[in-house]
Structures are given as C-alpha cells and as structure tokens.
Amino acid sequence: MNHFQIEQYWQRYLQTLLPGVKTDCSYLTDQFGDTPELAKELGQLVLAGTKTG
Numbered sequence: 001m002n003h004f005q006i007e008q009y010w011q012r013y014l015q016t017l018l019p020g021v022k023t024d025c026s027y028l029t030d031q032f033g034d035t036p037e038l039a040k041e042l043g044q045l046v047l048a049g050t051k052t053g
Contacts, residue, residue, distance in 0.1 A: 001029075 001009070006029050014023060032042035045051035 006027075010027055014025075017023060031039040032046075033039045042051060
C-alpha cells in the first residue's frame with residue numbers, strides 16, 4: 001500500500017465509528033518482515049486468521 005491508499009483506509013475506518021467516539025487521528029504504518037515478499041506472506045496469514053500474535 002502507498003501513503004494515499006493508507007490514508008483512504010484510515011478515513012474509511014474513522015467513518016465506521018459511532019458518533020462521539022474520540023479518536024487519535026495519528027497512526028503508524030509498518031510492514032511485517034524484512035522484504036516485500038515476506039510482508040505479503042505474513043499479511044495474508046493475519047488476514048486468514050492463521051497468524052494472530
């Protein structure tokens with residue numbers, strides 16, 4: 001994901017919150033692993049529910 005896609009994702013998330021819920025409008029993005037390939041593999045495991053911690 002690039003910065004623009006991450007910002008869009010964050011804004012969509014904020015729109016799902018109930019009115020009045022305080023949010024910290026800052027966020028940190030990082031990747032899993034030390035290569036794009038490993039990051040993708042680990043991210044897929046998280047999405048599948050296989051990797052949880």
